[in-house]
Amino acid sequence: MIITKQKELKDLLNRLNDKSVFIVGCSECATVCHTGGEKEVLAMKDVLQKKGVNIVGWVVLDPACNLNNDKRLLKKHIKELDAADKVLVLACGSGVQTVSEVLDKEVIAGIDTLFLGEIKRVNEFEKRCVTCGVCELDFFEDFCPVSRCPKSMLNGPCGGSVNGKCEVNKDMDCVWSEIFSHLKEKGRLHKLKCIVEPKDWSNSVCIDRRL
């Protein structure tokens, strides 16, 4: 899932600068992340109204990153949208761009897109992937060091880990400690001996895919 985080209210108010605003949410990732579901859209509406922003309408798209769905669903709000100076989108960056493609309005991204991650439990998400283009998880017993190690170390730990925690974030496990414990438990430590070659990033430049 795409994990997102709400932007600071003061930054949003600066971007909206007292204009009439239409709010858009998303039924998928942003709903599960509590950043752009119906509940958050309505809460945003309240907060902005209290700050004196004129909210002319709102909708939760299903999902915001689907171009044809957006065209269909936004058509139903054409009047409210006509009255809006700006559109605030509470969806990931991909959703924001799709909405902007449909509307001839100034579109504001209301949330920050952080990473592809796992829902560990309610309200807790962890990074699992940076869409590097060539998945080599099997080298690493399915713990991804490309995304989960802040230095993307492919051949072992950086030497900064203390008590199994990452030097960059003491709340996170060092992914290399996890790989090591897992391999040890499974009796496959010999796998660590092979030198993993530098990653081929050429797939990461791919910007479209057609079936």
Added chain:
Amino acid sequence: MGYRSNLEKALSERGFAVTVEIGPPKGCDPARIREKGEMLRGCADAFNVTDNQTAVVRMSSMAGCCILLGMGLEPVMQMSCRDRNRIALQSDVLGADAMGIRNILCVTGDHQCFGNHPGSKGVYDLDSVQLIKIIRDMRDKGVFQSGDEVSFGKPEFFIGAAANPFSDPCELMVDHLEKKVVAGAEFVQTQSVFNLDRFVSWMDEVCSRGLDKKVHILAGVTPLKSLKMAERMKFHVPGVDLPDDIFNRIKDSKDQMREGYEISLELIEQVKKIRGVHGLHITALFWESIIPSIVRESGIYHM
């Protein structure tokens, strides 16, 4: 390899070498490097010039190395994977060789969030193991990482790596060293040793795998200048293990500088006797002026 660096000769012929670290200035005045070089002349076989250590912007390692070369001192150029991708790193390897630098130390690099530009984008296109192997292949096979051929002069380097005996799990840290050796590292400088017991058990594991026969290990030594520095090392520098007894000795001492100096002499005395240790790497972190007396009094290096 046609050319041999002093460091390589000292390690293979004398069996023991000393390296000393020189941190470049946060500015472009070459006199800062020259002063340190002059002060440390005759204290070591070679002088490491750090590469934007702790992710703080400083004069480039290659420039610092060239200044030392001009003074007739032998540099070890540190190269970090944090700031450059494989194109820039390989290009700098060629450039460094052209300038006459003959020792290179490959490190992954401290994370940018610890430095003075925490908002920068870390590169980490390669890790240190991969960088070692690439330089080795450029030297021995005359090929770049892509397989493309090096034309007009293959670089000749004595290739080094860093190792941390104090990170855990210990077993994994020895595996990691082994990987660096297989990748092509010829010498290793370790993280500063304060916890002797842990260093000894790491060295035991290193020797039992025969790694001490395949790579020259230089143990890190850092004299502690003050309680403030001890606190920094103990609590804030990732990967350092400063045990309570040493920390308390500094804390309870009336003359902390003297105490720090004594501790480093004691550590040197112990560390140089450990089986498999082929030298010392002294990093004084802006207390370089103490190095000449440490070297003289411990008798580890003679001109």
